[in-house]
Amino acid sequence: MTTSDEDERRAFERLLDAARREAPPAELREQVLDQLAYRARLERIAAAPSRRRGYRAAAGALVLLAAGVLLVLFALRPAADVPIAAEVSSRSSKPAAGSAAAPRASVAAAPLAVDPCLSPAPASGSEPLIDDFEDGDDAILPLEGRLGFWRWPREIDAPGTAPALIPVPRADASRANRFAQHVKGGQLVDWGATIEFDFRPACYDASKYVGVSFQARGPGRIYFAPRERSVIPIAEGGNCQADCHNPHVTKIELDSTWRTYQVRWTEVRQRGIGKPALDPRQLHSLAFLIRPEDTPYDVWLDDVRFLQH
Numbered sequence: 001m002t003t004s005d006e007d008e009r010r011a012f013e014r015l016l017d018a019a020r021r022e023a024p025p026a027e028l029r030e031q032v033l034d035q036l037a038y039r040a041r042l043e044r045i046a047a048a049p050s051r052r053r054g055y056r057a058a059a060g061a062l063v064l065l066a067a068g069v070l071l072v073l074f075a076l077r078p079a080a081d082v083p084i085a086a087e088v089s090s091r092s093s094k095p096a097a098g099s100a101a102a103p104r105a106s107v108a109a110a111p112l113a114v115d116p117c118l119s120p121a122p123a124s125g126s127e128p129l130i131d132d133f134e135d136g137d138d139a140i141l142p143l144e145g146r147l148g149f150w151r152w153p154r155e156i157d158a159p160g161t162a163p164a165l166i167p168v169p170r171a172d173a174s175r176a177n178r179f180a181q182h183v184k185g186g187q188l189v190d191w192g193a194t195i196e197f198d199f200r201p202a203c204y205d206a207s208k209y210v211g212v213s214f215q216a217r218g219p220g221r222i223y224f225a226p227r228e229r230s231v232i233p234i235a236e237g238g239n240c241q242a243d244c245h246n247p248h249v250t251k252i253e254l255d256s257t258w259r260t261y262q263v264r265w266t267e268v269r270q271r272g273i274g275k276p277a278l279d280p281r282q283l284h285s286l287a288f289l290i291r292p293e294d295t296p297y298d299v300w301l302d303d304v305r306f307l308q309h
Contacts, residue, residue: 115203115239116201116202116203116229117203117229117281117282120201120203120204120205120281120282121144121145121146121199121201121203121204121205122144122145122205122207122208123144123145123146123204123205123206123207123208123209123306124144124208125208125209125308125309126144127143127144128209128305128306128307128308129141129143129303129305130143130146130212130286130304130305130306131150131304132177132302132303132304132305133167133179133180133181133302134167134177134178134179136166136167136179137166137167138150138151138164138165138166140197145204146199146204147199147200148197148198148199148200148285149164149197149198150164150165150166150181150195150196150197151163151164151165151194151195151196151197152164152165152183152193152194152195153193153194153196154185154188154192154193154194155188155189155190155191155192155193155292156185156188165181165183165195167179167180167181168180168181168182170300170302172258177302177303179302180215180300180301180302181195181300181301181302182299182300182301183195183290183297183298183299184297184298184299185295185296185297186295186296187292187295187296188290188292188295189292190292191291191292192289192290192291192292192294192295193289193290193295193297194287194288194289194290195287195288195290195299195301196285196286196287196288197285197286198237198284198285199283199284199285199286202229202232202237202238202284202285203229203282203283203284204282204283204284205280205281205282205283206226206280206281206283206306207280207281209280209306209307209308209309210264210265210307210308210309211262211263211264211265211266211267211306211307212224212226212262212263212286212304212305212306212307213260213261213262213263213303213304213305213306213307214260214261214301214302214303214304214305215258215259215260215261215301215302215303216252216254216258216259216261216288216299216300216301216302217254217255217256217257217258217259217299217300218254218256218297218298218299218300219254219256219298220254220294220297220299221251221252221253221254221294222252222254222288222289222290222294222299223249223250223251223252223288223289223290223291224249224250224252224261224263224268224286224287224288224289225247225248225249225268225286225287225288225289226247226248226263226265226268226278226280226283226286226287227247227248227283227284227285227286227287228247228248228278228279228282228283228284229282229283229284230279230282231243231244231245231246231247231248231270231284232244232245232284232285233245237284238284243272246270246271246272247270247287248268248269248270248277248278249268249269249270249289250263250267250268250269252288254299258300258302260303262307263307264307265277265278265280266278286304288301
């Protein structure tokens with residue numbers, strides 16, 4: 001083998017060693033293994049002197065291919081010093097609906113996620129309290145298999161940066177009722193703002209209950225939206241492919257003093273004609289929507305719970 005052949009082989013070996021050390025993402029692992037198998041076949045071809053020239057040309061092409069694989073690995077590898085934010089998508093944000101990157105044509109499609117509604121988390125109907133905010137954190141109460149975290153997405157936020165929503169002291173606090181959620185903001189012009197949380201897993205069966213009640217106060221109005229998976233895009237954990245972000249809603253006229261509101265599943269509607277009724281067996285999230293025409297806004301929320309029969 002000539003010195004030039006040997007140099008190409010050494011360069012090729014260095015590229016492959018670097019590829020192995022980089023531990024490629026799962027979706028590229030199979031491609032790298034295919035290239036290793038191809039290299040083994042070329043080495044067998046190279047063993048025949050009459051085909052040395054053909055090996056040299058193929059090896060040179062494979063060096064370029066391996067270099068391309070490494071560039072993809074470096075591009076897709078997450079930076080070690082960049083933290084991954086929790087809850088990176090806003091379920092009611094239009095920009096977030098298109099925030100997922102388009103799949104690369106050269107990468108095999110990932111297997112479909114298991115539908116959480118095949119084994120939903122069912123409520124027993126005996127512990128209706130969702131959150132009274134007295135624990136002072138952003139998590140809903142872990143009752144009847146419910147998990148979730150409160151967020152406050154607004155149209156002024158960059159996609160995927162909805163802040164966690166932490167309770168604050170009530171102005172009329174008592175020993176039994178010290179904290180509530182509070183959001184306040186200026187004029188909005190696109191889709192508005194939201195107080196929300198997602199159920200985890202994203203298919204909660206609340207059919208043992210007939211609706212939701214909550215306390216609220218503030219000028220203006222909000223819209224209460226129990227959201228099914230069918231209105232949430234696939235990229236955001238739902239199964240919607242058309243007319244997404246069109247949840248069942250009902251309008252709530254607020255008052256300057258605290259009032260208790262009750263909303264039954266039968267009272268919420270989607271925009272459009274002939275839309276189906278809400279299916280409480282497949283809840284993805286609960287949201288309190290503030291539309292642009294109702295801004296500026298100053299909304300307080302407390303004692304969110306399911307309504308029993």
